[in-house]
Amino acid sequence: MEFLVLALRYIHLIGFAILLGGWLTTYLSGRLKVNPAMLWGSLIQVITGVILSAPLPRDVQPDPMKLIVKALLAIAIAIMVWIPHIKKRESSSKGHFLAIGGLVLVTAGVAVFW
Numbered sequence: 626m627e628f629l630v631l632a633l634r635y636i637h638l639i640g641f642a643i644l645l646g647g648w649l650t651t652y653l654s655g656r657l658k659v660n661p662a663m664l665w666g667s668l669i670q671v672i673t674g675v676i677l678s679a680p681l682p683r684d685v686q687p688d689p690m691k692l693i694v695k696a697l698l699a700i701a702i703a704i705m706v707w708i709p710h711i712k713k714r715e716s717s718s719k720g721h722f723l724a725i726g727g728l729v730l731v732t733a734g735v736a737v738f739w
Protein backbone atom coordinates (compact mmCIF):
# COMPACT_ATOMS: atom_id res chain seq x y z
CA MET A 626 0.00 0.00 0.00
CA GLU A 627 2.86 2.35 0.82
CA PHE A 628 4.27 1.71 -2.66
CA LEU A 629 0.87 2.59 -4.17
CA VAL A 630 0.87 5.97 -2.38
CA LEU A 631 4.42 6.67 -3.55
CA ALA A 632 3.60 5.58 -7.13
CA LEU A 633 0.55 7.87 -7.20
CA ARG A 634 2.62 10.77 -5.86
CA TYR A 635 5.26 10.04 -8.51
CA ILE A 636 2.66 10.15 -11.32
CA HIS A 637 1.20 13.32 -9.74
CA LEU A 638 4.64 14.99 -9.92
CA ILE A 639 5.13 13.82 -13.53
CA GLY A 640 1.70 15.29 -14.38
CA PHE A 641 2.84 18.59 -12.87
CA ALA A 642 6.02 18.47 -15.00
CA ILE A 643 3.99 17.70 -18.16
CA LEU A 644 1.51 20.54 -17.46
CA LEU A 645 4.09 23.19 -16.55
CA GLY A 646 6.56 22.04 -19.23
CA GLY A 647 3.86 22.13 -21.91
CA TRP A 648 2.76 25.57 -20.77
CA LEU A 649 6.32 27.00 -20.64
CA THR A 650 7.33 25.59 -24.04
CA THR A 651 4.30 27.13 -25.71
CA TYR A 652 4.61 30.43 -23.84
CA LEU A 653 8.27 30.80 -24.88
CA SER A 654 7.42 29.91 -28.51
CA GLY A 655 5.20 33.02 -28.67
CA ARG A 656 2.29 31.13 -30.33
CA LEU A 657 -0.17 30.83 -27.47
CA LYS A 658 -2.09 27.70 -28.51
CA VAL A 659 -3.01 25.10 -25.86
CA ASN A 660 -1.01 21.93 -26.58
CA PRO A 661 -1.57 18.20 -25.86
CA ALA A 662 0.90 18.22 -22.93
CA MET A 663 -1.23 20.85 -21.17
CA LEU A 664 -4.44 18.90 -21.90
CA TRP A 665 -3.02 15.61 -20.59
CA GLY A 666 -1.20 17.26 -17.68
CA SER A 667 -4.34 19.01 -16.41
CA LEU A 668 -6.31 15.71 -16.52
CA ILE A 669 -3.54 13.69 -14.85
CA GLN A 670 -3.40 16.24 -12.00
CA VAL A 671 -7.13 16.13 -11.28
CA ILE A 672 -7.34 12.30 -11.48
CA THR A 673 -4.19 11.48 -9.46
CA GLY A 674 -4.94 14.32 -7.01
CA VAL A 675 -8.45 12.99 -6.26
CA ILE A 676 -7.13 9.44 -5.72
CA LEU A 677 -4.30 10.77 -3.50
CA SER A 678 -6.91 12.60 -1.40
CA ALA A 679 -8.36 9.29 -0.16
CA PRO A 680 -7.40 8.44 3.45
CA LEU A 681 -4.42 6.35 2.37
CA PRO A 682 -1.96 4.98 4.95
CA ARG A 683 0.66 7.68 5.65
CA ASP A 684 2.22 9.33 8.69
CA VAL A 685 0.36 12.67 8.35
CA GLN A 686 -2.92 13.05 6.43
CA PRO A 687 -3.14 16.23 4.27
CA ASP A 688 -5.35 19.09 5.53
CA PRO A 689 -8.88 18.69 3.96
CA MET A 690 -9.16 22.48 3.38
CA LYS A 691 -5.90 22.39 1.44
CA LEU A 692 -7.25 19.57 -0.73
CA ILE A 693 -10.48 21.50 -1.43
CA VAL A 694 -8.48 24.60 -2.45
CA LYS A 695 -6.22 22.46 -4.66
CA ALA A 696 -9.21 20.73 -6.26
CA LEU A 697 -10.87 24.08 -7.08
CA LEU A 698 -7.63 25.46 -8.55
CA ALA A 699 -6.99 22.30 -10.58
CA ILE A 700 -10.57 22.27 -11.94
CA ALA A 701 -10.22 25.95 -12.93
CA ILE A 702 -6.93 25.13 -14.71
CA ALA A 703 -8.49 22.14 -16.52
CA ILE A 704 -11.44 24.28 -17.69
CA MET A 705 -9.09 27.06 -18.87
CA VAL A 706 -7.02 24.52 -20.81
CA TRP A 707 -9.85 22.43 -22.29
CA ILE A 708 -12.31 25.17 -23.38
CA PRO A 709 -9.96 26.76 -25.99
CA HIS A 710 -9.17 23.22 -27.24
CA ILE A 711 -12.85 22.21 -27.54
CA LYS A 712 -13.65 25.50 -29.28
CA LYS A 713 -10.75 24.83 -31.67
CA ARG A 714 -9.11 28.18 -30.90
CA GLU A 715 -5.87 28.68 -32.84
CA SER A 716 -4.53 30.91 -30.06
CA SER A 717 -5.46 32.30 -26.65
CA SER A 718 -4.94 35.82 -25.27
CA LYS A 719 -1.73 36.51 -23.39
CA GLY A 720 -3.75 37.20 -20.22
CA HIS A 721 -5.53 33.84 -20.44
CA PHE A 722 -2.25 32.02 -20.99
CA LEU A 723 -0.45 33.81 -18.16
CA ALA A 724 -3.38 33.04 -15.84
CA ILE A 725 -3.05 29.30 -16.59
CA GLY A 726 0.69 29.31 -15.79
CA GLY A 727 0.11 31.45 -12.71
CA LEU A 728 -2.59 29.13 -11.36
CA VAL A 729 -0.37 26.07 -11.92
CA LEU A 730 2.41 27.72 -9.90
CA VAL A 731 -0.03 28.80 -7.17
CA THR A 732 -1.40 25.22 -6.94
CA ALA A 733 2.11 23.77 -6.61
CA GLY A 734 2.80 26.43 -3.96
CA VAL A 735 -0.32 25.39 -2.02
CA ALA A 736 0.87 21.75 -2.21
CA VAL A 737 4.31 22.55 -0.84
CA PHE A 738 3.85 25.46 1.61
CA TRP A 739 0.41 24.71 3.16
Ligand code: HEM
Nearest residue numbers: 634641670671674675677678687692695696699732733736
Ligand atom coordinates in the same frame (compact mmCIF):
# COMPACT_ATOMS: atom_id res chain seq x y z
C1 HEM B 1 -2.42 21.60 -11.40
C2 HEM B 1 -2.81 20.93 -10.36
C3 HEM B 1 -1.89 20.40 -9.27
C4 HEM B 1 -0.56 20.65 -9.02
C5 HEM B 1 0.39 21.57 -9.79
C6 HEM B 1 -0.19 19.87 -7.85
C7 HEM B 1 1.08 19.83 -7.29
C8 HEM B 1 1.46 18.97 -6.28
C9 HEM B 1 2.82 18.80 -5.80
C10 HEM B 1 4.04 19.56 -6.33
C11 HEM B 1 2.78 17.88 -4.81
C12 HEM B 1 3.96 17.30 -4.02
C13 HEM B 1 4.08 17.97 -2.68
C14 HEM B 1 5.05 17.21 -1.79
O1 HEM B 1 5.25 16.02 -1.97
O2 HEM B 1 5.58 17.87 -0.91
C15 HEM B 1 1.41 17.45 -4.64
C16 HEM B 1 0.97 16.53 -3.72
C17 HEM B 1 -0.35 16.25 -3.48
N1 HEM B 1 -1.45 16.69 -4.20
FE1 HEM B 1 -1.37 17.91 -5.81
N2 HEM B 1 -1.30 19.18 -7.40
C18 HEM B 1 -2.36 19.48 -8.24
C19 HEM B 1 -3.66 19.00 -8.14
C20 HEM B 1 -4.14 18.27 -7.08
C21 HEM B 1 -5.53 17.95 -6.85
C22 HEM B 1 -6.68 18.33 -7.77
C23 HEM B 1 -5.59 17.26 -5.68
C24 HEM B 1 -6.80 16.70 -5.01
C25 HEM B 1 -7.82 17.38 -4.69
C26 HEM B 1 -4.24 17.11 -5.18
C27 HEM B 1 -3.88 16.41 -4.04
C28 HEM B 1 -2.59 16.18 -3.62
C29 HEM B 1 -2.22 15.37 -2.47
C30 HEM B 1 -3.19 14.62 -1.57
C31 HEM B 1 -0.83 15.40 -2.39
C32 HEM B 1 0.05 14.78 -1.31
C33 HEM B 1 0.51 13.42 -1.65
C34 HEM B 1 1.07 12.74 -0.44
O3 HEM B 1 1.64 13.41 0.43
O4 HEM B 1 0.95 11.52 -0.36
N3 HEM B 1 -3.39 17.74 -6.05
N4 HEM B 1 0.62 18.14 -5.55
